[in-house]
Amino acid sequence: MDNKNNEINSARPEKKKSGGLYRNVNISVKTANAFVAFGSAALLLVIFFTVLLS
Amino acid sequence: MFSNLGVTPLWLVLLAVIAIGALIGFVNGFFVAKFKLHPFIVTLSTQLIIFGAILMYLMIGTNNGQTLSGLDSSYTDFVRGTLFKIGGVAVPKFVLYSAVLTVLMWIVWNKTKFGKNMFAIGSNEEAANVSGVSVFWTIVLVFVLAGVMYGITGFIEGARIASCSSNTGLNYESDAIAACVIGGVSFVGGTGKISGIVIGVLLLQIIFVGLNFLSVDANMLYIIKGLIILVACAVDMRKYLSRK
Numbered sequence A: 001m002d003n004k005n006n007e008i009n010s011a012r013p014e015k016k017k018s019g020g021l022y023r024n025v026n027i028s029v030k031t032a033n034a035f036v037a038f039g040s041a042a043l044l045l046v047i048f049f050t051v052l053l054s
Numbered sequence B: 001m002f003s004n005l006g007v008t009p010l011w012l013v014l015l016a017v018i019a020i021g022a023l024i025g026f027v028n029g030f031f032v033a034k035f036k037l038h039p040f041i042v043t044l045s046t047q048l049i050i051f052g053a054i055l056m057y058l059m060i061g062t063n064n065g066q067t068l069s070g071l072d073s074s075y076t077d078f079v080r081g082t083l084f085k086i087g088g089v090a091v092p093k094f095v096l097y098s099a100v101l102t103v104l105m106w107i108v109w110n111k112t113k114f115g116k117n118m119f120a121i122g123s124n125e126e127a128a129n130v131s132g133v134s135v136f137w138t139i140v141l142v143f144v145l146a147g148v149m150y151g152i153t154g155f156i157e158g159a160r161i162a163s164c165s166s167n168t169g170l171n172y173e174s175d176a177i178a179a180c181v182i183g184g185v186s187f188v189g190g191t192g193k194i195s196g197i198v199i200g201v202l203l204l205q206i207i208f209v210g211l212n213f214l215s216v217d218a219n220m221l222y223i224i225k226g227l228i229i230l231v232a233c234a235v236d237m238r239k240y241l242s243r244k
Helices: A002-011 A029-053 B010-035 B039-058 B073-080 B093-111 B113-123 B125-130 B135-160 B172-182 B194-213 B218-243
Strands: B082-086 B089-092
Touching: A029 B194, A029 B218, B010 B039, B010 B073, B010 B135, B073 B093, B073 B135, B082 B093, B089 B093, B093 B113, B093 B135, B093 B194, B113 B125, B113 B135, B125 B135, B172 B194, B172 B218, B194 B218
Parallel strands: none
Antiparallel strands: B082 B089
């Protein structure tokens, strides 16, 4: 029975993952939030110091 | 470089750049649609090939790789000439051309079968295929359309800066990516609006013009641009994860 199921599964076309560029991204929303916060802070700091030093 | 060539009619030049852009777009689209190669890799490869071809072209005759300048005034006036004035500030003609192209793209995206197919493939390629959409030709046509737009943009940009070198338009792709991502075009595919992209372009331009006014080091602008792309991608990814 198991062999038969395996045969059926292997005969099915592999379902293509959706998600475009992020289809292999496997992180939680919490980690993504931290990433966004860190990136935004870095951007603001760089702009602030660039304007300050110019 | 070709001093005995004479002045080529503008419509012929425009047709030539559109045809060359379409051809390059077709090559890109063919490799992406047929062999399922990643578009970044394919376009990066053709970019290098074109860059080499331009460098060789600029070495022809006595030019020795120098910047092409002294362009005919009929060409530069066609793009840079004054359209109208607002309080003494001249608005150049290329603003009108960009507005016309934006409206044209809005119609293609929202009012044509090709536009609907494009979004369908971006959202779910398999579902679009099952629904009877020709995935291959739609992808090829998307790249051809992009190539045509690159050709027209090059035509306008050449006249705008009144010279052309191998470095003209270098890193413009990063500006385009940043503006699109800020404007809500998702890397997930099948998401994006022309109005969003226009807002993204204006927002990015305002940031960089503002930083230029503040006399910020030009090298720092690259760092800021890179960070903007990274943050915009992070926000886009977060949106995708929260929906998943």
